[in-house]
């Protein structure tokens with residue numbers, strides 16, 4: 001449990017260096033716009049909306065890092081929020097590791113938030129931070145599934161439409177779809193990334209997965225429908241509809 005008079009300093013790393021292959025041709029995904037504003041800007045505002053977050057580190061597509069710096073220079077953020085931009089790597093894992101290297105020593109809690117989840121509400125961000133402050137070394141927001149999930153024997157490379165034999169049907173009530181921001185005790189996250197990098201490993205699809213492999217506990221807090229990941233073209237339509245509804249409801 002943290003000292004309320006000296007809350008632990010908290011930073012958010014935003015991996016934004018992906019190409020967005022599944023979204024189709026165009027600019028890198030984080031720079032694609034939602035109702036006229038780049039997805040990355042929405043994501044930065046979502047992190048800066050939390051009063052606990054005093055630093056946002058954006059991990060930019062390497063070729064676009066100068067442009068991203070310019071974009072963010074003009075962005076009005078609360079006075080409490082500093083911002084830094086670093087070039088990213090080949091994988092999400094590498095991009096997050098590069099972002100972590102830019103974090104000063106006095107930061108105790110680190111959030112890792114996909115630029116591709118631009119609409120996460122501040123209440124979800126704060127719930128994650130609160131759980132880390134309460135002593136959990138790793139916290140992920142997540143939602144129960146609505147689809148039934150099958151484990152399959154994947155089709156061989158080059159044959160994506162082959163029928164795939166079902167291996168198992170996991171009990172749905174025990175499954176959760178994991179979102180971001182994921183929150184960590186800083187030392188735990190840095191240790192997990194160092195260990196994975198030293199092992200030459202890349203395979204965890206989220207940071208919490210790396211912490212699990214270290215044997216450290218990871219807990220889930222409730223996620224939010226609007227924290228969905230913009231991955232395929234239909235997600236852009238949904239994201240713009242959410243923004244339009246917010247504007248209609250409260251002028252956001």
Ligand SMILES: Nc1ccn([C@@H]2O[C@H](COP(=O)(O)OP(=O)(O)OP(=O)(O)O)[C@@H](O)[C@H]2O)c(=O)n1
Pocket residue numbers: 014015016017018019020021022023029030059088089090091092093095096113114115116117229230231
């Ligand atoms: N080398 C990479 C790959 C991904 N990411 C970031 O990690 C987040 C989650 O990744 P994903 O949604 O898979 O983005 P992309 O890798 O861009 O998507 P795709 O797999 O369709 O290319 C995104 O904010 C993305 O920008 C990153 O910083 N560096």
Ligand SMILES: C[C@](O)(CO)[C@H](O)COP(=O)(O)O
Pocket residue numbers: 092114177178179180205206207229
């Ligand atoms: C981190 C993540 O958003 C949690 O759901 C997800 O694992 C990222 O996966 P992607 O394949 O890089 O989109």
